[in-house]
Every structure is written in structure tokens, then in C-alpha cells.
Amino acid sequence: MQVKDITAAIEAFAPLMYQESYDNSGLQVGNATDEVTGVLITLDVTEQVLDEAIERGCNMVVCHHPVIFSGLKRITGRNYVERIVHKAIKNDITIYAAHTNLDNMYAGVNAKIAEKLGLTDIKILAPKTDTLCKLYTYAPMASAQHVLEALFAAGAGHIGKYEECSFNAPGTGTFRAQTGANPTIGEAGGPREWVDEVKIEVLVPKHLQTAVLRALFKAHPYEEVAHELMPLPNLNQQIGAGMVGILPQPMEETDFLAMLKKEMKAGVVRHTALNGKKIEKVAICGGSGSFLVNDAINAGADVFVTSDYKYHQFFDAEGKIIIADIGHYESEQYTGEIFEEIIKEKFPTFAVLLSNYSTNPVKYF
Ligand SMILES: [Zn+2]
Known part of the structure; x- marks a missing residue:
């Protein structure tokens, strides 16, 4: 198991692109290709939490609050951030944070x-607005269902509690393949083709845009896949x-x-x-x-x-x-359970531990 396997599972649940502009979620200390012996989950990283990670055989700490938030100009142990970063590097401990991207998820x-x-x-x-796109594509009648299935499988067509949402309208497409083309229908240099096609419309969340387009190009039979991707200002009920x-x-x-x-x-x-x-x-x-x-x-x-x-x-x-x-800590104290559920679902036999320490810096008298 490598660091990037754990981070990919977390980011599939809470994509980094949905973090707020002031945030610094993601891999904070360590290498994506390091082998992970175990994951310790905490709300905040403290020196005590790093000691616990070492004691319990975990070389990766997954936290909610990033320990490095603004730029670090030196690591000389002047404050707790510098000491934590120094200690983590010295002990080969990876630190990964999922903060506002996890706050912004429906299931977060x-x-x-x-x-x-x-x-x-x-x-x-x-x-949030501006997190959705509309994909329009045009498939020959015989391939339309196959293309649609591929789009759904890649995560397109999800609206609120409904999935596999699409709109399909029959129509006629035209094209003329120029010399050098390799057309599925007709021939290069031949006459204009008039083809019965289906215009397919689906919603695509921005973090799945690349995967959905890849699925479209793979499933569509044409050499050139006509498509339009339009950004939408719609509210996204999921984020x-x-x-x-x-x-x-x-x-x-x-x-x-x-x-x-x-x-x-x-x-x-x-x-x-x-x-x-x-x-x-x-x-x-x-x-x-x-x-x-x-x-x-x-x-x-x-x-x-x-x-x-x-x-x-x-x-x-x-x-x-x-x-x-x-209280801040109190409101987010159960966040670790989300990380635990994500990692355990993907890697059921892997060592994932919740920290035994409360990192709350606020005490009540
Ligand atoms: Zn917080």
C-alpha cells in the first residue's frame, strides 16, 4: 500500500478541487510513493499525535486541519508547526489533510x-455554484445506448438523489470525411453523409470531467467525437x-x-x-x-x-x-470516523486507527 492509494481513496470521496481558495488540503509532508505501514487518524496533528503514530506503527497521519496553512520559510523549531514538520520528516511520517473539501461534501x-x-x-x-457542466454529444442511433452507459458508468447524469439522468433526442447529423480521415460511416473523400443520430445530454460534475470525456471517446464509434462541454452556474446539491x-x-x-x-x-x-x-x-x-x-x-x-x-x-x-x-473541536470531533469509513471500505484489512488523544486546545474550567 502506498501513500497515493490512501490519498486517492480520500480524494475520490472529497476531491481537492472543492477546497476553499484559502485552504491547503492535500499531501503536506511525505512522498506519494512511500509505502504505508498504517494510518493514524486525527482532527489536528500535534507532536503528541506523531509520538502516538510512531508507538502504534503508523507512518501516515491523516488529519482534518492542515498543519501547514501558510508558507513555511524555515524549519527551525520556533513554533509547533515547524516542530511537527521537522519531527514528521525525521521519522518518515507522511501527513495528509482533507479540510474544506471534506466540509463541502454532502456526506462529509x-x-x-x-x-x-x-x-x-x-x-x-x-x-456551491460553478461545479457542474453539461455535456452534449451526438451518437449514431445504433451506438447511442452504449455511449450513454459509458457516460453513466463514469459518473455522469447524477442529480440529487437520482442517477442515470439524461435527455436523448433523435435527429440527423451530417459530415463529409476529408482525404486522410478514417470514418466509421462513409469513406474518406466521399459525399456528405446524413446519419440518424441521438443527441445525448448529461450533467457532469467538474471533478469527473476528464474521466467522463475519456469514457465518451472510448465508447463512441466515430474517429472525431462531436461534443460540447458547457459550464453551468446551477447550484450543486451535492457540494x-x-x-x-x-x-x-x-x-x-x-x-x-x-x-x-x-x-x-x-x-x-x-x-x-x-x-x-x-x-x-x-x-x-x-x-x-x-x-x-x-x-x-x-x-x-x-x-x-x-x-x-x-x-x-x-x-x-x-x-x-x-x-x-x-466549540470548534466538539463540532468536528467525529470527522475522523469519515476517514476511517473511507479507508476501511476501500482497504478492509489495512491498519487504520483513530487517535486516542483529544487535540482540543480549549479547556473548560
Ligand atoms: Zn475545523
């Missing part, structure tokens, strides 16, 4: 919180920030806060004034989510569960929603 960080709170009917709170879902039963506000505190193992829940109505719709955002408060209000959520709220930001609730800050 927020789905895990939703699962712990028992939310159903979950939806992304702020779906974006935050999540909103429904509780199985409406709850009294204080009962909800008690459940939240227990399920998320929160030392304290800092919240805005209660509104005197039952909680049914819950918006969540693992990590710092204050930028989503208006999305939560517009989604009709009764409460917004997130972290890293500052004093003045609590005023944004304006009596329309209850903001509940449970």
Missing part, C-alpha cells in the same frame, strides 16, 4: 454531525457549506440544548436567547460557521449549531434563530 463533516443529532431529510445549506435537517420529533428548546451538549460532548453550549418555540429544523456547520447564519435563517431553521462565534456575531440571531456555539 456536516452529515456526520447530522447523523449524531439524528437529523433526517438533510440538505446542503449553501450549495457546499453547512447542512440543514429535521429532528425526528420537535423538541423543547432546553431539551434540544441538553441533547446537543450530550451528543456532541460539549463542555459548554454558548447560545442566544431562546425563542419560546419548539425546535424542529436544525442548521449545522462544523467548525467556524458564522458566515452561514443568514442561510440558516432563510432555510427556516430554528437553531444554528456551529462554533467560533464572537460576541458581536451573536447579535445576528435577531430573534429569528437560536445560535448555538458548541
Whole structure:
């Protein structure tokens, strides 16, 4: 097993192209072709976590928060980042981070919180735009189904909870093969051909664009495959920030806060004034989510569960929603389970361990 096998499995689930522009997810320390003895999963990399990795025979650490976030100009042990990088290199430990790309996945960080709170009917709170393309292609009638199957197999045609979505319209294609061409229909230098074809339309998420085009070119019988790929400004229900879902039963506000505190193992829940109505719709955002408060209000959520709220930001609730800050670490503490599930599903017998340490730098007195 090499580092790149593990990272490919994680990136198939959470492609790096969906990380935010300020982020630095991906391979942080190490070589893609190094052999992996075992993977230790953690929210943050600390020196203690590296010691644990060494003790437990893991030479790869997979984390949520990148340890290298901004540029490193020297590695001289002046701060914890430099010491961690130095120690990892010295001990041949690979560090890999999947941060906002994992936050932005439908089945990512927020789905895990939703699962712990028992939310159903979950939806992304702020779906991303510009992550989808429309592919148009034209196949002769006899090959249309084969081409369509290949596009579906490569991941095209997925809309929300539906797969194999396409639109197919019969029509007539024309072409004239010039000298030197190798046409499937007609002959080089011959007359114009009029062929019964099917125009196939499918949606393609951007991270699958190359794979889908490769599948199209392989399955299509023509030497030149006519196709158009159009970027779409549509919202993508599979990718974006935050999540909103429904509780199985409406709850009294204080009962909800008690459940939240227990399920998320929160030392304290800092919240805005209660509104005197039952909680049914819950918006969540693992990590710092204050930028989503208006999305939560517009989604009709009764409460917004997130972290890293500052004093003045609590005023944004304006009596329309209850903001509940449970702490950054607490909100993302179950993220490691996602990495564990991804790696174990792909490599069932491989050594994947969850760190035994809480890396939360915040303590409650
Ligand atoms: Zn975080």
C-alpha cells in the first residue's frame, strides 16, 4: 500500500478541487510513493499525535486541519508547526489533510454531525455554484445506448438523489470525411453523409470531467467525437457549506440544548436567547460557521449549531434563530470516523486507527 492509494481513496470521496481558495488540503509532508505501514487518524496533528503514530506503527497521519496553512520559510523549531514538520520528516511520517473539501461534501463533516443529532431529510445549506457542466454529444442511433452507459458508468447524469439522468433526442447529423480521415460511416473523400443520430445530454460534475470525456471517446464509434462541454452556474446539491435537517420529533428548546451538549460532548453550549418555540429544523456547520447564519435563517431553521462565534456575531440571531456555539473541536470531533469509513471500505484489512488523544486546545474550567 502506498501513500497515493490512501490519498486517492480520500480524494475520490472529497476531491481537492472543492477546497476553499484559502485552504491547503492535500499531501503536506511525505512522498506519494512511500509505502504505508498504517494510518493514524486525527482532527489536528500535534507532536503528541506523531509520538502516538510512531508507538502504534503508523507512518501516515491523516488529519482534518492542515498543519501547514501558510508558507513555511524555515524549519527551525520556533513554533509547533515547524516542530511537527521537522519531527514528521525525521521519522518518515507522511501527513495528509482533507479540510474544506471534506466540509463541502454532502456526506462529509456536516452529515456526520447530522447523523449524531439524528437529523433526517438533510440538505446542503449553501450549495456551491460553478461545479457542474453539461455535456452534449451526438451518437449514431445504433451506438447511442452504449455511449450513454459509458457516460453513466463514469459518473455522469447524477442529480440529487437520482442517477442515470439524461435527455436523448433523435435527429440527423451530417459530415463529409476529408482525404486522410478514417470514418466509421462513409469513406474518406466521399459525399456528405446524413446519419440518424441521438443527441445525448448529461450533467457532469467538474471533478469527473476528464474521466467522463475519456469514457465518451472510448465508447463512441466515430474517429472525431462531436461534443460540447458547457459550464453551468446551477447550484450543486451535492457540494457546499453547512447542512440543514429535521429532528425526528420537535423538541423543547432546553431539551434540544441538553441533547446537543450530550451528543456532541460539549463542555459548554454558548447560545442566544431562546425563542419560546419548539425546535424542529436544525442548521449545522462544523467548525467556524458564522458566515452561514443568514442561510440558516432563510432555510427556516430554528437553531444554528456551529462554533467560533464572537460576541458581536451573536447579535445576528435577531430573534429569528437560536445560535448555538458548541466549540470548534466538539463540532468536528467525529470527522475522523469519515476517514476511517473511507479507508476501511476501500482497504478492509489495512491498519487504520483513530487517535486516542483529544487535540482540543480549549479547556473548560
Ligand atoms: Zn475545523
